Amino acid sequence: MQPEQKLLRSVSLKVTPQRTAILHLLRESREHPGVDKVHRMILQKYPSVSLATIYKTLELFKEKGLIQEVAASARQVGYDGNPEFHPHLVCKSCKEILDMPEGDFPQEYAREASEKYGYQVKSQQLFLYGLCAECQEH
Amino acid sequence: MQPEQKLLRSVSLKVTPQRTAILHLLRESREHPGVDKVHRMILQKYPSVSLATIYKTLELFKEKGLIQEVAASARQVGYDGNPEFHPHLVCKSCKEILDMPEGDFPQEYAREASEKYGYQVKSQQLFLYGLCAECQEH
DNA sequence: ATGGGTGCAAAACATTTGCAAAAGT
DNA sequence: ACTTTTGCAAATGTTTTGCACCCAT
Numbered sequence: 137m138q139p140e141q142k143l144l145r146s147v148s149l150k151v152t153p154q155r156t157a158i159l160h161l162l163r164e165s166r167e168h169p170g171v172d173k174v175h176r177m178i179l180q181k182y183p184s185v186s187l188a189t190i191y192k193t194l195e196l197f198k199e200k201g202l203i204q205e206v207a208a209s210a211r212q213v214g215y216d217g218n219p220e221f222h223p224h225l226v227c228k229s230c231k232e233i234l235d236m237p238e239g240d241f242p243q244e245y246a247r248e249a250s251e252k253y254g255y256q257v258k259s260q261q262l263f264l265y266g267l268c269a270e271c272q273e274h
Numbered sequence: 275m276q277p278e279q280k281l282l283r284s285v286s287l288k289v290t291p292q293r294t295a296i297l298h299l300l301r302e303s304r305e306h307p308g309v310d311k312v313h314r315m316i317l318q319k320y321p322s323v324s325l326a327t328i329y330k331t332l333e334l335f336k337e338k339g340l341i342q343e344v345a346a347s348a349r350q351v352g353y354d355g356n357p358e359f360h361p362h363l364v365c366k367s368c369k370e371i372l373d374m375p376e377g378d379f380p381q382e383y384a385r386e387a388s389e390k391y392g393y394q395v396k397s398q399q400l401f402l403y404g405l406c407a408e409c410q411e412h
Numbered sequence: 413a414t415g416g417g418t419g420c421a422a423a424a425c426a427t428t429t430g431c432a433a434a435a436g437t
Numbered sequence: 438a439c440t441t442t443t444g445c446a447a448a449t450g451t452t453t454t455g456c457a458c459c460c461a462t
Contacts, residue, residue: 236390262399264387287416309451418459428448
C-alpha cells in the first residue's frame with residue numbers, strides 16, 4: 137500500500153485518488169507549490185479535479201498536520217509535504233523555495249519567548265530571503 | 275519636523291498627510307495591522323482615504339524599505355513599521371503579532387545557506403507560533 | 413508649471429459556500 | 438446503507454487598474 141494511503145488512514149480521512157495524488161505530489165516534490173500550481177499538476181493525471189477540491193484538501197491536510205503551509209510572503213504561499221519545521225530559503229528572483237533540512241531549529245528563541253513573554257511556543261518558521269546561485273549569475 | 279516627513283524625503287517620496295499618517299501609525303504601534311486595519315485606523319483621522327491608496331502606499335513603503343511585510347500565514351499578513359529583522363511571536367488564538375526585539379538573528383543559518391547552497395542571503399524572518407500568556411488562561 | 417499622488421469605480425483575481433451527485437467505508 | 442467527498446456554479450472577498458482631478462514641489 138502506498139504510504140500516502142496509510143497516512144490518510146492514520147488521520148481518519150477517507151482515501152480518494154485526489155487526496156492520494158495531492159499528498160503524494162507534495163511529499164515527493166522539492167518544490168512548495170501554491171494552490172494553483174497544485175491544481176495544474178493534479179489536472180495532468182485527473183483532468184476533472186476542481187480548484188475547490190484543492191482548496192478544501194490543502195486546508196484539511198494542514199489541519200491534520202500532514203503538510204505545512206509556507207507563507208514566504210503575502211503573495212507567495214506554498215504547501216510543504218514535510219510537516220516538520222525546517223528553515224526555508226526563498227529566492228526573491230525565481231521565487232523558488234528550497235528546504236534547508238540540516239540543522240535543528242534554534243531553541244534559544246523559543247525559550248526566551250517562554251521566559252520573557254510567557255509564550256507557549258508550538259512551532260517555528262525561519263525564512264532566509266535572497267538570491268539563489270542560479271539567479272545571481274543573471 | 276516629524277520624523278516621518280524626514281523618512282519620506284530620504285527615499286524621495288512626496289510628503290502627503292496620508293503617507294505621513296500611515297507611516298506614523300506603523301512606527302508607533304506595537305501591532306502589525308493588515309491592509310484593512312490600517313485603512314480603518316487612518317479613516318478616523320482622514321475620513322476620505324481610499325483603500326486603494328492604502329494598498330499603493332504600503333507597497334511603496336515596502337519597496338523603499340521603510341516598513342516590512344510580515345506574513346505570519348496565508349491569511350494573516352501585517353505591516354511592521356520597523357524594517358529591521360527581528361523575531362515575531364504569533365498567537366494562534368488572538369492572532370496578535372508581538373515583536374521580540376532582543377537577541378540578534380542567528381547568523382549560522384545564513385552562513386550555511388551561503389556555503390552549502392550558494393545563496394546570497396539578504397534578509398531573514400523568524401516566526402514563533404503558539405499561545406500568548408493571555409490566551410493560555412482562556 | 414509639472415509630475416506625482418489620490419479617490420473613485422470598475423475590473424480582475426482569489427477564495428469560500430451550498431448543494432446534488434458520486435464514491436468510500 | 439450510510440457518510441464523506443467531490444465538482445459545479447454562484448457568491449463573496451480581496452487586490453489591482455485606469456483615469457480625472459488635486460496637491461506638493
